[in-house]
Amino acid sequence: MRLRNGVYHLMTSAVSDFKRSKIRTFLTSLGIMIGVFSVVMLIALGLGLKNYIEGQFESLGANLVIIFPGMVFSEEGGLGGNFGPGFAGGAHFKERDVSALDKVSEIDYVVPMFFKSMVLSANGEEILGYVTGTNEEMFTVSNIELLEGELFSRSDNQRRRKVAVLGYSAAQELFSDPRVALGKRVTASDQRFTVIGVAKKKGDREMDNSLFVPYRSTFGTINPDKTFFAIYLGITSKDAVETAKQRAEETLLKYYEEDDFSVTEQSEILSTINQIFTIINVILVAIGSISLLVGGIGIMNIMYATVTERTKEVGIRRAIGATQKDILLQFLTEAVTLSVMGGVLGLVLAGVMVLVVRQFFPVALNLLAVVLAFGVSSAIGIFFGVFPARRAASLPPIEAIRYE
Amino acid sequence: MIELAKVYKNYYLGEEEVAAVSDVSLKIKPKEFISIVGPSGCGKSTLMYLVGLLDTPSAGKIFVDGKDVSGLSDSELSVIRNQTVGFVFQSFNLINKFTVLENVLLPTRYTKLKLAFDPGRRAEELLNKFGIYERRNFFPNKISGGQQQRAAMVRALIMNPKVILADEPTGNLDSKTGEEILNLLERLNRDFQTTVVVVTHDAAVAKRTQRQIKMRDGRIIRS
Numbered sequence A: 001m002r003l004r005n006g007v008y009h010l011m012t013s014a015v016s017d018f019k020r021s022k023i024r025t026f027l028t029s030l031g032i033m034i035g036v037f038s039v040v041m042l043i044a045l046g047l048g049l050k051n052y053i054e055g056q057f058e059s060l061g062a063n064l065v066i067i068f069p070g071m072v073f074s075e076e077g078g079l080g081g082n083f084g085p086g087f088a089g090g091a092h093f094k095e096r097d098v099s100a101l102d103k104v105s106e107i108d109y110v111v112p113m114f115f116k117s118m119v120l121s122a123n124g125e126e127i128l129g130y131v132t133g134t135n136e137e138m139f140t141v142s143n144i145e146l147l148e149g150e151l152f153s154r155s156d157n158q159r160r161r162k163v164a165v166l167g168y169s170a171a172q173e174l175f176s177d178p179r180v181a182l183g184k185r186v187t188a189s190d191q192r193f194t195v196i197g198v199a200k201k202k203g204d205r206e207m208d209n210s211l212f213v214p215y216r217s218t219f220g221t222i223n224p225d226k227t228f229f230a231i232y233l234g235i236t237s238k239d240a241v242e243t244a245k246q247r248a249e250e251t252l253l254k255y256y257e258e259d260d261f262s263v264t265e266q267s268e269i270l271s272t273i274n275q276i277f278t279i280i281n282v283i284l285v286a287i288g289s290i291s292l293l294v295g296g297i298g299i300m301n302i303m304y305a306t307v308t309e310r311t312k313e314v315g316i317r318r319a320i321g322a323t324q325k326d327i328l329l330q331f332l333t334e335a336v337t338l339s340v341m342g343g344v345l346g347l348v349l350a351g352v353m354v355l356v357v358r359q360f361f362p363v364a365l366n367l368l369a370v371v372l373a374f375g376v377s378s379a380i381g382i383f384f385g386v387f388p389a390r391r392a393a394s395l396p397p398i399e400a401i402r403y404e
Numbered sequence B: 001m002i003e004l005a006k007v008y009k010n011y012y013l014g015e016e017e018v019a020a021v022s023d024v025s026l027k028i029k030p031k032e033f034i035s036i037v038g039p040s041g042c043g044k045s046t047l048m049y050l051v052g053l054l055d056t057p058s059a060g061k062i063f064v065d066g067k068d069v070s071g072l073s074d075s076e077l078s079v080i081r082n083q084t085v086g087f088v089f090q091s092f093n094l095i096n097k098f099t100v101l102e103n104v105l106l107p108t109r110y111t112k113l114k115l116a117f118d119p120g121r122r123a124e125e126l127l128n129k130f131g132i133y134e135r136r137n138f139f140p141n142k143i144s145g146g147q148q149q150r151a152a153m154v155r156a157l158i159m160n161p162k163v164i165l166a167d168e169p170t171g172n173l174d175s176k177t178g179e180e181i182l183n184l185l186e187r188l189n190r191d192f193q194t195t196v197v198v199v200t201h202d203a204a205v206a207k208r209t210q211r212q213i214k215m216r217d218g219r220i221i222r223s
């Protein structure tokens, strides 16, 4: 009877113990899983965002100087003032500025850029695209080539004719085949434009979904203020860029305060964006690290509980010849396994997430993320596992074996 | 083989000092079959753990094969426990998450030297000899107490130790199963020439051994 009771008790307690530690194991690695997942995801997002922005700028032609409203990029290279139009304090560029800049001999192309997200409809289809009010030189400066038809001309602009060059993706979505778009009409905000040209695919979402029209043709319902978001300057000779920038600045200072606009080279913008995303990345990784830290503390907590629970087991192992080092390694291995398991889970989850998110937003994983997931999770396992493992190893054998 | 010279072991319960073992001098010779008897709480287990180097004396010296072990490091003591001593406990002390075979092989995992035998084969032989070969892939809590104690004995024997220390090995078993375990201990002493020390409070058990060491209040009163 005594024997039966003893075995029964051992059985039930062992079974419940096993069940409990299964859930516990999962919950414990969950902390690391979330931590690794967030760090990897954040890196993927940061990397993707950076690639995206860089791609956007690289698709523009060389020796491009952009005039933005506000103090976008300060002299020190940091981010200062306002970014983009619509923010307080920035200049709203006018046709007058374009004409003034045109007179500067060092500047070869002056391209005003009006840019507005709008519903484009044609052929019974509707898409959310963009209307880009500009001049024909924009196509040279931005390296946009035509697939079909022709560009609008200077006189089209002067006469405010409702003609347009349609971006490749927009043409494809509205007319199924970009080639049949030629001669058709596309409506944007009640204005009907005749498509006289279709652009080749550029690989840039905004450009490919744009309806490019002569800027003067937007004056009215689409662009009632007759302003531009930016002015692009194309400079043929690399050596002339610095003087051109200076002259452009001098020209605009006649109309605006120094803080109302900024004249920036593409390379400067790129390096500043690089800096900004490096900072964002560091911040994001810091946030992820906090969850990893919390996950590590979770492991330490569970390992301490495990050591107490398994005091008897430690005693048994010591009695049959396990050294302190053997016990230390046993518990350390357990902690690291727990942690790396969480790390791998987090990495896999992040991988799946990247595949899903990639449909909507450019995200990218790199080797660094994978190495980081393994490295960081094993480091956490070691760091937070070593204290409980040392406690287990330093249990006096006699006390451990007598422990009930 | 193992010798204790004026060994003391005191425990502290708060301020109060408990003398679990006092002034014990004892020689355990090869091939002996010894019992340590006495009432509960007289210090039998404490003495056994001292002999098995699981515990260290408060005073006095312990010699293993003539060598004083008081200066040995923890890992040196572990090596002696691993190779020279085999423990058998009242509550079997098998690890429940491991199968019988895994439990039995555990001491071989902690050996730093190359083994002179094939652990798997030796385990099978011993499990066979102890009649639990069929139970080798069972978890300890799925087999009977007698079978668990047999498994524990195989585990104690796997490293071919010089001495088996059994602390009330029949204490958790019914009299018939206890008898079987005692027979096995006896056979082990006879056939394997292993020294066996059995701790018991049962006079009938003690009678079957070659030498009885009687204890009272931490002291040996007859040996």
Ligand SMILES: Nc1ncnc2c1ncn2[C@@H]1O[C@H](COP(=O)(O)OP(=O)(O)O)[C@@H](O)[C@H]1O
Pocket (backbone or CB within 6 Å): B011, B012, B013, B018, B019, B020, B039, B040, B041, B042, B043, B044, B045, B046, B047
């Ligand atoms: N860790 C300990 N702390 C305090 N007292 C202990 C400890 N271990 C044993 N004792 C005491 O030492 C005495 C001898 O115990 P033990 O060797 O287990 O006796 P036995 O095995 O003969 O029943 C008992 O009085 C017991 O309460």
Ligand SMILES: [Mg+2]
Pocket (backbone or CB within 6 Å): B044, B045, B046, B167
């Ligand atoms: Mg006892």
